[in-house]
Amino acid sequence: MALDINALPINKKFNRRLVAPDTWIINPFAPNIATPRPYVVIGDEYALLIDPTYTTLPIREYVEKCVTDKPLKVLCSHSHLDHTNDNYMFEDCEIFMSAYAWEEIQARRKKEPKDGMWSQTDAEGKRVLMTKEQYGTYTPTIVGPGDKIDLGNRVLEFLPYEGIHSAGSLIALDHKTGTLFTGDEIECGQMLVMGRGNSTATIELLKENLVRLKEGWGDQIKQICPPHNGSPIHPLFLDYLIENCDRIMSGIDGEMDVGSMSYIHNPSEGRDPEQTRKILEDPDILRSEWKGTSIVYNKQKIFKKQVGL
Numbered sequence: 001m002a003l004d005i006n007a008l009p010i011n012k013k014f015n016r017r018l019v020a021p022d023t024w025i026i027n028p029f030a031p032n033i034a035t036p037r038p039y040v041v042i043g044d045e046y047a048l049l050i051d052p053t054y055t056t057l058p059i060r061e062y063v064e065k066c067v068t069d070k071p072l073k074v075l076c077s078h079s080h081l082d083h084t085n086d087n088y089m090f091e092d093c094e095i096f097m098s099a100y101a102w103e104e105i106q107a108r109r110k111k112e113p114k115d116g117m118w119s120q121t122d123a124e125g126k127r128v129l130m131t132k133e134q135y136g137t138y139t140p141t142i143v144g145p146g147d148k149i150d151l152g153n154r155v156l157e158f159l160p161y162e163g164i165h166s167a168g169s170l171i172a173l174d175h176k177t178g179t180l181f182t183g184d185e186i187e188c189g190q191m192l193v194m195g196r197g198n199s200t201a202t203i204e205l206l207k208e209n210l211v212r213l214k215e216g217w218g219d220q221i222k223q224i225c226p227p228h229n230g231s232p233i234h235p236l237f238l239d240y241l242i243e244n245c246d247r248i249m250s251g252i253d254g255e256m257d258v259g260s261m262s263y264i265h266n267p268s269e270g271r272d273p274e275q276t277r278k279i280l281e282d283p284d285i286l287r288s289e290w291k292g293t294s295i296v297y298n299k300q301k302i303f304k305k306q307v308g309l
């Protein structure tokens with residue numbers, strides 16, 4: 001008999017794992033390995049929920065009952081639906097995001113509904129239906145590089161980073177634990193540098209971002225916490241990523257295999273097979289793997305001059 005997840009007590013609908021003192025990664029109980037994992041970063045006065053994610057389970061109830069009793073604030077690493085869909089559960093909280101992410105969310109709200117529902121394509125190309133309630137009515141606090149969020153004896157700072165995965169991405173360093181929260185910009189398993197949301201995303205720009213991070217904050221970064229494919233990552237990962245970029249720029253082609261575990265083996269995969277085939281067979285989209293890093297990129301967008309920069 002199938003397990004009814006909704007019938008489980010609240011502490012069994014999710015689980016949590018400590019990645020640093022007062023820093024939790026939350027796993028929604030769902031057979032979908034593509035679901036991003038939210039983080040809860042707890043200060044003396046507030047707790048920050050990073051990316052409320054896309055789950056039908058009551059993430060707010062879980063965080064408030066099982067993780068922290070501090071008032072919540074919310075940070076959106078970027079606007080993609082799999083990270084922001086559940087923002088509507090936090091309308092009364094302060095929600096932080098970049099100006100670009102806010103533009104994208106406002107554009108989403110302007111679309112006309114069909115039968116009272118909005119049909120959307122999420123960041124990974126899956127069709128999803130949303131109710132008006134799920135679009136939310138909140139107005140966020142806009143933040144960008146150099147800005148800080150003080151949670152009470154715990155400060156997160158947004159570092160300069162030109163969004164490659166999404167032009168609206170924010171990268172935040174928690175100065176207390178040396179944890180770098182990267183959204184989908186830096187990931188283990190795979191990084192999608194395919195120009196989605198940023199037509200000028202290139203490997204050259206990615207390398208510039210990574211070198212700037214290393215040179216400016218390399219001695220402070222103790223671990224990297226991405227949302228999708230496993231966390232935390234050792235900071236050496238930044239070096240391996242830079243090496244991977246160098247390999248691509250030196251002419252070493254990746255493989256024509258961009259299929260990730262999350263959409264080939266996932267039983268709740270929502271893409272239609274035709275779309276998956278198109279991605280897999282696109283000769284310009286390659287995957288370069290090096291020392292455990294994996295960069296999915298467009299062969300026509302390796303250097304800035306290829307995109308007119």
Ligand SMILES: [Fe+2]
Binds near residue numbers: 078080123165184
């Ligand atoms: Fe994303």
